[in-house]
Amino acid sequence: xxxxQKLELEIEKLFDRIEDLAPSNDKAFSTVFEVISLLDEGKIxxxxxxxxxxxxxxxxxxxxxxxxxxxVNKMKVLEVGPFEYRDKLPLKKKYDESSIRxxxxxxxxFGSFIDKDVVxxxxxxxxxxxxxxxxxxxxxxxxxxxxxxxxxxxxxGGVGIGGVLEPPNANPVVIGDEAFVGSRAMIVEGAIVxxxxxxxxxVILSPSIPVIDPDSGREVSRGIIPPWTVAxxxxxxxxxxxxxxxxxxxxxxxxxxxxxxxSKTQLESLLRDHDISLG
Numbered sequence: 153x154x155x156x157q158k159l160e161l162e163i164e165k166l167f168d169r170i171e172d173l174a175p176s177n178d179k180a181f182s183t184v185f186e187v188i189s190l191l192d193e194g195k196i197x198x199x200x201x202x203x204x205x206x207x208x209x210x211x212x213x214x215x216x217x218x219x220x221x222x223x224v225n226k227m228k229v230l231e232v233g234p235f236e237y238r239d240k241l242p243l244k245k246k247y248d249e250s251s252i253r254x255x256x257x258x259x260x261x262f263g264s265f266i267d268k269d270v271v272x273x274x275x276x277x278x279x280x281x282x283x284x285x286x287x288x289x290x291x292x293x294x295x296x297x298x299x300x301x302x303x304x305x306x307x308x309g310g311v312g313i314g315g316v317l318e319p320p321n322a323n324p325v326v327i328g329d330e331a332f333v334g335s336r337a338m339i340v341e342g343a344i345v346x347x348x349x350x351x352x353x354x355v356i357l358s359p360s361i362p363v364i365d366p367d368s369g370r371e372v373s374r375g376i377i378p379p380w381t382v383a384x385x386x387x388x389x390x391x392x393x394x395x396x397x398x399x400x401x402x403x404x405x406x407x408x409x410x411x412x413x414x415s416k417t418q419l420e421s422l423l424r425d426h427d428i429s430l431g
Contacts (some may be wrong), residue, residue, distance in 0.1 A: 156196065159183070159186065159187055159190075159213075160213045162183050163183070163184070163187060163213045163214075163216055163217045163220065164213060164216070166180055166183065166184070166220055167213075167216040167219070167220060170219065170220060170223055173220065173223045173224055174223075174224075175223075175224055175225060175226035177224060180220070180224050181224040181225075184217055184220045184221050184224050185221075187214065187217040188217060188218070188221050188262065188263040188279075191214065191217075191218075191263045191264075191265060191279075191280060192244065192262055192263050192264065192265060193265065194265035194267065194282065196211070196214055197211065197214070197265075197282050197300070198210065198211060198214050198215055198218075198280045198282070198298040198300070198324055199211060199298070199300055199323070199324050199326070201300050201302070201326055201328075203347070204328065204346055204347045204379045205302060205326050205327070205328025205329065205331075205344060205345070205346050205347045205379065206328075206344060206346050206376065206378070206379065207344075208300060208323050208324060208326050208344070210320075210321055210322070210323060210324070212320040212321045213320075214280070215280065215298060215317060215318075215320040215321075216320050218263065218279055218280050218297070218298070218317060219317065219318070219320070221241065221263065221279070222240055222241070225240040225241060226240065227239070227240055228240070230242070230243070232259075235257075241261050241262065241263070241279060242261070242262045243259055243260065243261060243262060244259075244260040244261060244262050244263075244264060244266070244277075245262070250266075250268055251268045251269050252266055252268065252269070252270050252271075252272065253270070253271045253272065254272045255271075255272060255273050255274055256274065257274050258272040258273060258274050258275050258276070258289075259276055259277075260272065260276070260277035260278075260281075261277065261278055261279040262279070263279035263280060264277045264278060264279055264280065264281040264282075264283070264295075265281070265282045265283065266283045267283060267284050267285035267286075267287075267303070268285050268286075269285050269286045270283050270284075270285065270286065270287050270288075270289070271287075271288045271289065272289050273288075273289060273290050273291040273292075273293070274291050274292060275289045275290065275291065275292060275293045275294065275295070275307075276293075276294045276295065277289065277295040278294075278295060278296050278297040278298075278299075278315055279297055279298075280297045280298035280299075280315075280317065280324075281295045281296065281297065281298060281299045281300075281301065282299075282300045282301060283295060283301045284301055284302045284303035284304070284305065284329065285303050285304070286303055286304045287301055287302070287303065287304060287305040287306070287307070288305070288306045288307065289307050290306070290307055290308050290309045290310075290311070291309045291310070292309055292310050293307040293308070293309065293310060293311040293312075293313070294311070294312050294313060295307070295313045296312075296313050296314045296315025296316070296325065296340075297315035297316070297317045298315060298316055298317055298324040298325075299313045299314070299315065299316075299324055299325045299326075299327070300324055300325070300326045300327070301313070301327045302327055302328045302329035302330070302331065302347065303329045303330070304329060304330050305327050305328075305329065305330070305331050305332070305333070306331075306332045306333065307327075307333050308332075308333060308334050308335040308336075308337070308353070309335045309336075310335055310336040311333050311334075311335065311336065311337050311338075311339075312336075312337070312338040312339070312340070313325050313327065313333075313339050313340075314338070314339065314340030314341055314343075316341065316342050322342060323342035324342060325339050325340065325341075325342060325343055325344070326343075326344045326345070327339065327345045328344075328345060328346045328347030328348065328349065328379060329347050329348070330347060330348040331345050331346070331347065331348060331349050331350070331351070332349075332350045332351065333345065333351045334350075334351055334352045334353035334354070334355065335353040335354075336353055336354050337351050337352070337353060337354060337355040337356070337357070338355070338356045338357070339351070339355075339357045340356075340357070340358050341358040341359055341360075341375070342359055342375070343357040343358050343359060343361070343375040343376070344375065344376045344377065345357070345377045346376070346377055346378050346379030346380070346381070347379040347380065348379050348380040348408060348410065348411070349377045349378065349379060349380060349381050349382070349383060349408075350381070350382045350383065350408070351377060351383050352382070352383060352384035352385060353385075354385050355383060355384065355385045355402055356385065356400055357375060357377065357383075357402060358375055359374055359375035360374060360375065361374060361375055361400060361401060361402055362374055362388075362401045362402070363375070363376060363377060363378075363383065363401070363402045363404065364386075364388075364401055364402065364403055364404065365404055366386075366403045366404070366405065372404060377402065377404070378404070379410070380407060380408040380409070380410045381404045381406065381407055381408065382404065382405050382406040382407075382408065383402050383403065383404055383405070384402070384403050384405055385400065385402065385403075386400070386401050386402065386403045387399060387400050387401060388401050
């Protein structure tokens with residue numbers, strides 16, 4: 153039995169009696185702390201994501217460890233320079249040991265993994281999140297709990313990547329390598345943005361949002377933007393007993409060359425053809 157299998161068994165046993173645990177339980181704290189430390193170092197992940205970022209396999213025991221982490225920590229006052237906070241969970245530290253750039257007042261919780269050459273503008277990364285190398289988390293962007301963000305991703309200003317912590321078997325939000333997410337887009341509730349995809353500003357994507365091919369009108373998926381496509385916000389008319397209303401959807405306006413790094417200038421030009429800006 154490997155170390156990880158032993159930890160999984162211990163976490164499952166602790167989770168079965170989560171209501172009985174308290175911060176005074178040193179043994180439980182030690183076990184959970186070991187798992188959260190492994191998360192923080194990127195040695196384990198909340199979910200394993202396939203190469204095209206179209207599917208995630210959840211490690212539910214790791215999410216259970218995060219829920220236990222809230223249980224075994226007590227509320228503390230945290231002082232960061234002139235700022236004072238009151239929370240149960242500590243913040244991530246030791247940025248100087250990596251090549252991560254962290255701009256004031258960016259913050260990330262201990263138990264999130266941030267790979268080399270990531271840039272955190274004033275933003276927030278929650279526990280359980282995985283942020284791949286060379287990714288930009290722009291100003292006031294939020295990476296929610298357990299979100300899986302790939303390499304060389306750009307999360308533009310104000311982007312909201314939703315957190316999915318409960319239930320433990322629920323899929324997290326996934327953003328594939330090389331993806332670009334436009335300003336103020338909201339990707340939530342386990343939605344997926346495939347590898348190399350471009351998401352226009354203001355797009356709202358959840359598992360209930362239809363993703364449509366505008367040439368055929370066919371619904372391609374719900375809550376999944378395919379790899380190497382350009383997706384923009386739209387709405388479609390639907391009749392109800394009380395009248396006609398427009399509900400949000402996402403249109404796939406272009407297929408991109410696979411494995412080709414996006415040029416922001418070219419993307420701006422493409423979206424302007426549809427009266428859209430990257431924002």
